[in-house]
Amino acid sequence: MKNKLGVFLFTALLLLVLPAVAQYAGNFWVRIIDFALLYVLLALGLNIVVGFAGLLDLGYIAFYAVGAYMFGLLASPHLSETFPAIKALFPGGLHTPLWVVIPLGAALAGFFGAVLGAPTLKLRGDYLAIVTLGFGEIIRVFLNNLDAPVNITNGPKGLLQIDSLKIPFTDFDFGKNGDLFGFDVSSVTKYYFLFLLIVVVSVVICYRLERSRIGRAWMAIREDEVAAKAMGINTRNMKLLAFAMGASFGGVAGVLFSTFQRFISPESFALQESIMVVAMVVLGGIGHIPGVILGALLLAALPEVLRWISGELDLQMLTGGRLDAAILRQLLIALAMIAIMLARPRGLWPQPEHGKAAPAPAS
Amino acid sequence: MTADIVLNVTGASKRFGGVQALSDVGITIRRGEVVGLIGPNGAGKTTFFNVITGLYTPDSGTFELGGKPYKPSAVHEVAKAGIARTFQNIRLFPEMTAIENVMVGRHARTGSGLIGAVFRTPKFNAEERAIAQRSQELLDYVGIGRYTDYKARTLSYGDQRRLEIARALATDPTLIALDEPAAGMNATEKVVLRELIDRIRKDGRTILLIEHDVKLVMGLCDRVTVLDYGKPIAEGSPYDVQRDEKVIEAYLGAGHKAH
Numbered sequence: 001m002k003n004k005l006g007v008f009l010f011t012a013l014l015l016l017v018l019p020a021v022a023q024y025a026g027n028f029w030v031r032i033i034d035f036a037l038l039y040v041l042l043a044l045g046l047n048i049v050v051g052f053a054g055l056l057d058l059g060y061i062a063f064y065a066v067g068a069y070m071f072g073l074l075a076s077p078h079l080s081e082t083f084p085a086i087k088a089l090f091p092g093g094l095h096t097p098l099w100v101v102i103p104l105g106a107a108l109a110g111f112f113g114a115v116l117g118a119p120t121l122k123l124r125g126d127y128l129a130i131v132t133l134g135f136g137e138i139i140r141v142f143l144n145n146l147d148a149p150v151n152i153t154n155g156p157k158g159l160l161q162i163d164s165l166k167i168p169f170t171d172f173d174f175g176k177n178g179d180l181f182g183f184d185v186s187s188v189t190k191y192y193f194l195f196l197l198i199v200v201v202s203v204v205i206c207y208r209l210e211r212s213r214i215g216r217a218w219m220a221i222r223e224d225e226v227a228a229k230a231m232g233i234n235t236r237n238m239k240l241l242a243f244a245m246g247a248s249f250g251g252v253a254g255v256l257f258s259t260f261q262r263f264i265s266p267e268s269f270a271l272q273e274s275i276m277v278v279a280m281v282v283l284g285g286i287g288h289i290p291g292v293i294l295g296a297l298l299l300a301a302l303p304e305v306l307r308w309i310s311g312e313l314d315l316q317m318l319t320g321g322r323l324d325a326a327i328l329r330q331l332l333i334a335l336a337m338i339a340i341m342l343a344r345p346r347g348l349w350p351q352p353e354h355g356k357a358a359p360a361p362a363s
Numbered sequence: 364m365t366a367d368i369v370l371n372v373t374g375a376s377k378r379f380g381g382v383q384a385l386s387d388v389g390i391t392i393r394r395g396e397v398v399g400l401i402g403p404n405g406a407g408k409t410t411f412f413n414v415i416t417g418l419y420t421p422d423s424g425t426f427e428l429g430g431k432p433y434k435p436s437a438v439h440e441v442a443k444a445g446i447a448r449t450f451q452n453i454r455l456f457p458e459m460t461a462i463e464n465v466m467v468g469r470h471a472r473t474g475s476g477l478i479g480a481v482f483r484t485p486k487f488n489a490e491e492r493a494i495a496q497r498s499q500e501l502l503d504y505v506g507i508g509r510y511t512d513y514k515a516r517t518l519s520y521g522d523q524r525r526l527e528i529a530r531a532l533a534t535d536p537t538l539i540a541l542d543e544p545a546a547g548m549n550a551t552e553k554v555v556l557r558e559l560i561d562r563i564r565k566d567g568r569t570i571l572l573i574e575h576d577v578k579l580v581m582g583l584c585d586r587v588t589v590l591d592y593g594k595p596i597a598e599g600s601p602y603d604v605q606r607d608e609k610v611i612e613a614y615l616g617a618g619h620k621a622h
Contacts, residue, residue, distance in 0.1 A: 213475050230438055
């Protein structure tokens with residue numbers, strides 16, 4: 001118990017000091033950590049669908065897009081510039097506060113999760129994966145093309161000038177560098193603490209869901225759907241709930257991404273991203289929350305670290321332009337994934353094994 | 364007497380393409396009885412099981428559970444209505460621990476949802492404690508209490524069977540349906556299983572038993588129904604059924620005599 005508290009305090013301290021150190025090395029690094037936290041949020045959400053309920057979802061990034069576009073539309077000049085009616089309604093422009101949009105984004109993404117999940121209820125495994133992959137792409141294609149005949153999403157040009165996050169009634173602006181209690185705190189560091197807070201809340205929610213009647217029902221469906229039904233579990237409702245819950249995490253991550261990046265376009269929500277999030281969950285240890293977090297952090301940070309290393313080495317010069325950072329990155333990540341899957345097929349940090357072998361019968 | 368009838372099925376039929384798997388099968392089970400369902404391989408025993416538990420939708424038939432008609436169209440509804448079952452080829456939740464398996468069985472009898480789980484309301488905590496306590500009791504009851512935190516797949520075959528029974532009991536069933544519980548068990552395990560089923564009966568449960576092991580069926584059941592080619596061919600006490608000409612013919616072929 002004492003040991004546990006120590007680990008907890010140490011981790012907390014580390015997480016608080018981390019941005020200060022990273023900021024010293026350059027805001028670039030804090031930004032990478034911020035993105036890593038967003039990926040942690042996405043991976044945690046997908047873990048509910050894939051890890052707990054066992055529904056392989058390859059279109060998960062669509063819910064990230066739903067959240068991002070929701071905030072993008074509600075807090076950028078785009079809508080009021082396109083529609084005079086909205087301009088008339090909000091002469092100062094549309095600036096919905098993030099605090100309102102986060103729950104709305106969670107709800108809307110959750111709704112989309114259930115709607116997209118509904119037709120897939122009878123599908124399993126590969127077939128489910130293919131259909132969800134299709135749904136993910138449909139959302140992206142919609143975003144890309146909904147600029148005509150009525151310009152809603154501004155198409156491939158994306159949404160610009162999205163509001164940064166401000167705390168109401170103060171001049172505290174997450175988008176600006178400033179100081180806090182005498183320390184120099186850059187914008188990315190402020191976001192770091194916000195994201196960290198939301199990730200911590202999400203981890204708590206995930207743990208609590210896992211150890212509950214609902215969580216057990218999800219896992220029962222994952223393990224054996226027929227037996228789960230025979231235990232009185234309404235598998236249809238439970239699956240929809242899993243889709244909705246997972247999607248709402250994605251929605252929140254999307255809202256945060258939107259305010260952080262202040263620019264979104266359909267490009268950010270490509271299939272590649274969905275696959276990346278699935279890879280994080282699988283690589284880290286499917287269904288095991290610490291593993292999923294580790295997987296997300298590694299896969300989010302690894303490309304950036306590799307980019308930095310190849311930049312330091314000046315790889316492009318070294319190889320006469322044949323090899324650049326981007327190519328090397330892809331290669332090394334692929335190699336790392338193959339190596340991990342060969343060495344640790346259940347993930348880097350999988351669910352602990354209870355009782356590898358049953359004890360000998362007492363009689 | 365009618366109040367004592369737990370399950371009453373009449374005229375259940377089921378066809379798969381060209382195969383009439385069940386035709387006009389009926390069964391009546393009274394409270395506290397152990398009723399056996401036997402028949403040669405392919406006689407339709409498991410099909411009948413799957414029909415009354417809602418896994419297959421029947422083509423026709425009337426179904427009553429505890430005097431109330433029910434429609435066996437959704438498995439989870441049937442489980443809620445009060446029929447719990449085990450499976451011929453064990454279907455546990457292999458990556459969950461023994462106690463978690465039983466806790467899932469409490470699902471139908473508990474009600475806490477998302478809000479309770481996320482905010483850990485006092486009601487949720489109380490319910491969760493009750494679930495865990497009841498589940499541990501059931502593990503002890505079937506005799507595998509010492510494997511609480513072992514993953515289901517690590518248990519021995521006989522213990523997995525017993526875990527499945529504990530999980531079925533966790534749903535507080537009015538009727539517990541066991542699909543070949545002794546299949547694949549050795550002689551010692553069968554003795555233990557028999558004691559367990561006997562104990563479950565003595566504790567006031569009603570049991571429907573599909574079994575190949577004639578000795579087990581004859582020793583345990585109050586009444587036996589025999590199916591052959593999807594049709595009931597005999598019904599009565601184990602003693603009578605054993606001597607029924609049609610039953611002997613179904614099992615051994617024509618030309619054998621009762622002795």
